[in-house]
Amino acid sequence: MQQLTPLKSKTEKAFAVLVLLLFSGALIPLMYQEGGTVTTPDAGEGDPRAQAIWSVIYVVTFLLLAVRWKYVVHVATRDKVLWVLLGIALTSVLWSDAPEITLRRSVALIGTTAFGVYLASRYKVSDQQRLLTWALAIAAVLSLLVAVALPSYGVSNDIYAQGWKGVYSHKNQLGSIMALSTLVFLFRALTSRKRRWAALAGLILSFGLVILSNSKTALVVCLVALALLPVYRALRWPITLAVPVLTGAWLLAGGVVVWGLNNAEAILGALGRDPTLTGRTELWSLVTTMVLRRPWLGYGYNGFWEGNEGSYFWISLGGFQPTSAHNGFLDLWLQLGLLGVTAFVLSYLLAFLRAAAWARVEKTTESLWPLMFLTFMLLYSMTESSIMNRNDIYWALYAATVLSLPTRQHSSVIAGGEEQPDQRIHRKADRVASSPVSKP
Numbered sequence: 279m280q281q282l283t284p285l286k287s288k289t290e291k292a293f294a295v296l297v298l299l300l301f302s303g304a305l306i307p308l309m310y311q312e313g314g315t316v317t318t319p320d321a322g323e324g325d326p327r328a329q330a331i332w333s334v335i336y337v338v339t340f341l342l343l344a345v346r347w348k349y350v351v352h353v354a355t356r357d358k359v360l361w362v363l364l365g366i367a368l369t370s371v372l373w374s375d376a377p378e379i380t381l382r383r384s385v386a387l388i389g390t391t392a393f394g395v396y397l398a399s400r401y402k403v404s405d406q407q408r409l410l411t412w413a414l415a416i417a418a419v420l421s422l423l424v425a426v427a428l429p430s431y432g433v434s435n436d437i438y439a440q441g442w443k444g445v446y447s448h449k450n451q452l453g454s455i456m457a458l459s460t461l462v463f464l465f466r467a468l469t470s471r472k473r474r475w476a477a478l479a480g481l482i483l484s485f486g487l488v489i490l491s492n493s494k495t496a497l498v499v500c501l502v503a504l505a506l507l508p509v510y511r512a513l514r515w516p517i518t519l520a521v522p523v524l525t526g527a528w529l530l531a532g533g534v535v536v537w538g539l540n541n542a543e544a545i546l547g548a549l550g551r552d553p554t555l556t557g558r559t560e561l562w563s564l565v566t567t568m569v570l571r572r573p574w575l576g577y578g579y580n581g582f583w584e585g586n587e588g589s590y591f592w593i594s595l596g597g598f599q600p601t602s603a604h605n606g607f608l609d610l611w612l613q614l615g616l617l618g619v620t621a622f623v624l625s626y627l628l629a630f631l632r633a634a635a636w637a638r639v640e641k642t643t644e645s646l647w648p649l650m651f652l653t654f655m656l657l658y659s660m661t662e663s664s665i666m667n668r669n670d671i672y673w674a675l676y677a678a679t680v681l682s683l684p685t686r687q688h689s690s691v692i693a694g695g696e697e698q699p700d701q702r703i704h705r706k707a708d709r710v711a712s713s714p715v716s717k718p
Contacts, residue, residue, distance in 0.1 A: 374578020394677025453493025
């Protein structure tokens with residue numbers, strides 16, 4: 279592979295950090311008096327400035343992919359189901375309630391996925407972590423500065439949404455990103471020998487912003503993900519120990535869930551939440567009714583909330599105008615039907631199994647990151663729509679994660695005549711992933 283000059287390499291890294299920062303939902307809302315929503319990157323929807331920013335990002339991304347297209351093709355085909363899912367989203371323009379919006383946002387979704395492909399083909403998982411660390415560090419510091427220096431923007435005084443929001447458009451968005459940042463900085467603190475103090479400072483700042491955001495969902499998801507890290511470490515133990523430990527952990531988790539359901543009202547009251555999860559359960563019931571009207575193909579990608587059915591739905595809610603179902607799977611079902619949900623679940627399960635196999639083979643803390651991110655995304659999808667959003671950090675990282683993991687079949691494609699540094703690890707993990715039982 280042709281070696282990049284230090285300047286070109288640093289420029290690429292700066293571009294990647296900037297895009298991750300923008301995908302997190304930061305900065306762009308600062309251009310508007312009112313930002314976007316919690317779960318969809320709609321700040322500046324239809325505004326020439328925002329469209330110009332995203333267009334430049336897409337063009338640069340595709341140019342960077344074209345430079346090393348042979349290896350990009352090799353990486354992109356590691357998860358064919360992912361492309362089937364994107365194909366369904368793009369094809370849904372044929373039955374969408376808002377075909378123009380579906381087409382435009384499907385193209386943006388492809389651009390977002392392309393950036394994930396770029397990350398997977400250009401950087402190893404450890405390098406992706408470093409880039410993400412820089413992006414989230416900038417987001418955390420800027421959020422702190424804006425909340426302190428410009429509280430009229432950085433702090434929400436809405437009676438229904440009190441808390442810090444920093445450089446984001448809503449407190450829940452800050453909470454979500456800072457929960458992810460907490461996990462990222464924890465991994466950096468555990469794996470980095472140099473400047474560990476900086477990683478610990480980032481960890482404290484990120485978790486502090488989760489609390490200051492007053493986002494209960496972010497806090498719960500963050501704590502649950504942190505609690506699962508020691509459990510995932512058990513994957514590296516001999517199988518005679520790993521199996522009973524993991525089985526016991528899942529049984530314990532199941533017991534906690536059952537207990538939580540039986541005491542939901544008391545638990546939610548302690549967290550300052552009502553039994554409807556701020557109206558989510560009522561919304562889910564109504565959305566389910568709409569889902570069952572078109573269960574197989576849905577209303578098209580982003581076609582429900584912007585189409586006629588969405589308008590009628592808002593009227594039935596008495597003026598409340600949600601822009602998502604506040605549940606990733608319900609929202610995906612609403613958009614792409616059972617066909618889209620099945621494709622995503624298959625992609626996710628395959629990626630989760632490959633992530634577990636890789637963590638077992640590699641036996642390093644860094645190798646646990648794909649497993650942790652997939653878990654975090656799944657947990658957050660329970661109460662927010664974080665699946666297949668365009669211009670969104672979660673979808674870009676999902677694409678990068680599933681395409682960075684080893685597959686069962688490893689071709690001998692070599693980028694520019696040199697073997698990629700992680701291919702030997704991938705081949706070994708491929709054998710584990712394809713075997714019925716992983717050996718210690």
